[in-house]
Amino acid sequence: MAPLIVHADRDRLAAGLAALVAEDLRAALRAKGRASFAAPGGTTPAAFLSALAAAPLDWARVSVLPGDERWTPPEDERSNEAMIRRAMAAATGARFEPFWRAGETPESAAPLLSAAIAPALPLDVAVIGMGADMHCASLFPGAANLSAALAPDAPPVAAITAPGAVEPRVTLTLPALAGAGRLYLLIAGADKRAALRTALGERDATVAPVGAVLGAARAAEVHWAP
Numbered sequence: 001m002a003p004l005i006v007h008a009d010r011d012r013l014a015a016g017l018a019a020l021v022a023e024d025l026r027a028a029l030r031a032k033g034r035a036s037f038a039a040p041g042g043t044t045p046a047a048f049l050s051a052l053a054a055a056p057l058d059w060a061r062v063s064v065l066p067g068d069e070r071w072t073p074p075e076d077e078r079s080n081e082a083m084i085r086r087a088m089a090a091a092t093g094a095r096f097e098p099f100w101r102a103g104e105t106p107e108s109a110a111p112l113l114s115a116a117i118a119p120a121l122p123l124d125v126a127v128i129g130m131g132a133d134m135h136c137a138s139l140f141p142g143a144a145n146l147s148a149a150l151a152p153d154a155p156p157v158a159a160i161t162a163p164g165a166v167e168p169r170v171t172l173t174l175p176a177l178a179g180a181g182r183l184y185l186l187i188a189g190a191d192k193r194a195a196l197r198t199a200l201g202e203r204d205a206t207v208a209p210v211g212a213v214l215g216a217a218r219a220a221e222v223h224w225a226p
């Protein structure tokens, strides 16, 4: 089971996880000359991403991609791409691989994105968040094609439409996330900790996608603060 690391507060969560991820990326750079990092979306990770971007690292050799994207242009305040770019502005030279593509739908974009990110796979590091409904990235309970996105042979990127999601989305699938050299779940607050406890006790992957992803991961840790 993925160990749970408890931080005293959200500032220490952001700084502590950033230090770990920066070291993972440095190790990948030393080993291979390049590194890949999937960043979480939503509201929780901005402080972590800013702390990470400030870490001394040769960002020009790092590929950054979102773990999932709401199907909305980067000008929209709900865009994960916009949040990640803003929070990681200090990561000078990092190569960002956007998921939103003008003129495409999630369904038409997913195979294009799977091909585009293939050189970055397996990911060196993926950090994911979680909703209180136990979704992670955009692997939402109740999504029509969730089982396909959780399958061991799923392509790296899938389109997702779910009742619990405001807009259609694209997401990294279970094999892309679980295959990362390091997978971290970044969560904060009592509601998320309770949801994680429920998820870890749930056997049905389509009810608790986050439990399935953590369970399949090569190396996973959960980082939480109140």
Ligand SMILES: O=C1O[C@H](COP(=O)(O)O)[C@@H](O)[C@H](O)[C@H]1O
Pocket: 040, 041, 042, 043, 044, 045, 067, 068, 069, 070, 080, 128, 129, 130, 131, 132, 136, 137, 138
């Ligand atoms: O919609 C999303 O939600 C989750 C959780 O976000 P948070 O705002 O509760 O931190 C996030 O991990 C995911 O990337 C995002 O698209």
